[in-house]
Amino acid sequence: MKALVWHGKHHVSVDNVPDPTIEQPEDVVLKITTTAICGSDLHLYDGLIQTMESGDILGHEFMGEVVAAGKEVTNVKVGDRVVIPFNIACGHCWFCKQSLFSACDESNPNGEITDKVYGHPAAGMFGYSHMFGGFAGGQAQYVRVPYANTGPLQVPAHLTDEMVLFLSDIFPTGYMAAENAQVKPGDTVAIWGAGPVGLFAAKSAMLMGAEKVIIIENIPERINLAQQIGCEVINFDADNDENLFDQLKDKTTNGRGPDSCIDAVGMEAHGTSPGEIYDWIKMGLRLATDRPNVLRQAIQACRKGGTVSVPGVYGGFLDKFPFGAAFGKGLTLKMGQTHTQRYMRPLLDHIENGDIDPSFLITHSLPLDLAPEAYETFKHKKDGCIKVVMKPFEEQTAGKVKNFMTPESNA
Numbered sequence: 001m002k003a004l005v006w007h008g009k010h011h012v013s014v015d016n017v018p019d020p021t022i023e024q025p026e027d028v029v030l031k032i033t034t035t036a037i038c039g040s041d042l043h044l045y046d047g048l049i050q051t052m053e054s055g056d057i058l059g060h061e062f063m064g065e066v067v068a069a070g071k072e073v074t075n076v077k078v079g080d081r082v083v084i085p086f087n088i089a090c091g092h093c094w095f096c097k098q099s100l101f102s103a104c105d106e107s108n109p110n111g112e113i114t115d116k117v118y119g120h121p122a123a124g125m126f127g128y129s130h131m132f133g134g135f136a137g138g139q140a141q142y143v144r145v146p147y148a149n150t151g152p153l154q155v156p157a158h159l160t161d162e163m164v165l166f167l168s169d170i171f172p173t174g175y176m177a178a179e180n181a182q183v184k185p186g187d188t189v190a191i192w193g194a195g196p197v198g199l200f201a202a203k204s205a206m207l208m209g210a211e212k213v214i215i216i217e218n219i220p221e222r223i224n225l226a227q228q229i230g231c232e233v234i235n236f237d238a239d240n241d242e243n244l245f246d247q248l249k250d251k252t253t254n255g256r257g258p259d260s261c262i263d264a265v266g267m268e269a270h271g272t273s274p275g276e277i278y279d280w281i282k283m284g285l286r287l288a289t290d291r292p293n294v295l296r297q298a299i300q301a302c303r304k305g306g307t308v309s310v311p312g313v314y315g316g317f318l319d320k321f322p323f324g325a326a327f328g329k330g331l332t333l334k335m336g337q338t339h340t341q342r343y344m345r346p347l348l349d350h351i352e353n354g355d356i357d358p359s360f361l362i363t364h365s366l367p368l369d370l371a372p373e374a375y376e377t378f379k380h381k382k383d384g385c386i387k388v389v390m391k392p393f394e395e396q397t398a399g400k401v402k403n404f405m406t407p408e409s410n411a
């Protein structure tokens, strides 16, 4: 079969690799109809996540048809059309029983690596390095899905792949980010990053009754989309980063500051503020693992007694972390990998009810063969790219990645 294979920093290619097979009685094998590239894949592409090996298959947002099932699989059967959550969870350990699926104790055969670094073993994830289990990912024609009695969600035939695919990750991630932000009706919520996660966090905050959602971003197409879905926007280039905190205060009742701040950027923040330049230099000298300037800003901006929610991924030890400000203002901090399985069914109901159509942010749809170019386009936010979906069985008809939302870019 064909799969997108990681060979090193900024080096991926579509290779022919062996087909997956059933290895455990609870496995299924999925024929993938649609898959996507996530902001988290960029951390792998940029070589920032340890324990990747040349030959690893990437991809953790995918869906398709069950083509083989192990003898203990009861949740789904051959022929079912399902979406798969990005984290792998056994369904029967103490953590899974508490619905803390991304903390599953059983699903990562290499748990000892994160046990040493984090103090406890992390759960497995598809296509996300050997410390998260070394599982092959789903930017491929087929994938093995372990613990299939817990993860896969059947989806109704009348909803397109594009409408349900993001139940695999970014929709639940945005939703959990808003839930972690403790959004209540009437609240003002500030969100850093109008990437897919920030945009779904914004939509989710609105579903929870937020009165005002302010997005901080500097990429024009993303700013436009954030405005289209009803957000106010601060462009941190044009509106002068140094005044960010004053601008946020001005947009809130009595200048109190946002009730909740969401960091939907994570370890690879860009920008030219002094904090960002400091982080670039430290990372360039390999003295830092992450560029946490957005997290510093979110803590600084949040009103006293407010909540900072962090869906953006961080990997290591954060430098100049303003813990004094967080303590002094009595902030609540909530974060983590999404407990995806917990949210898939209720969010599918929102899609079926017509509350949201998650396909609103897809700008690029292309055959898997073009995945290497698609990574470059998505990484550099070229050609208005917001979200790429890929079709593993579509023939390569065009020679290059195209934005199908803007006809002029395809001229």
Ligand SMILES: NC(=O)c1ccc[n+]([C@@H]2O[C@H](COP(=O)([O-])OP(=O)(O)OC[C@H]3O[C@@H](n4cnc5c(N)ncnc54)[C@H](O)[C@@H]3O)[C@@H](O)[C@H]2O)c1
Pocket: 038, 039, 040, 041, 042, 043, 169, 170, 173, 192, 193, 194, 195, 196, 197, 198, 216, 217, 218, 219, 222, 236, 264, 265, 266, 267, 268, 269, 270, 271, 293, 294, 310, 311, 312, 313, 336, 337, 338, 386
């Ligand atoms: N917690 C989870 O389970 C989970 C799941 C999916 C993704 N993520 C993480 O969420 C983050 C976002 O993912 P995405 O797919 O939206 O990625 P993305 O790269 O498409 O979006 C990130 C956005 O942040 C913006 N940005 C960068 N620096 C900024 C700054 N200084 N201030 C404001 N905005 C800035 C970028 O312009 C970009 O639009 C990533 O870190 C990803 O790894 C976490």
Ligand SMILES: [Zn+2]
Pocket: 038, 039, 040, 041, 060, 061, 086, 169, 170
């Ligand atoms: Zn992801």
Ligand SMILES: [Zn+2]
Pocket: 089, 090, 091, 092, 093, 094, 095, 096, 103, 104, 105, 106, 107
């Ligand atoms: Zn478990």
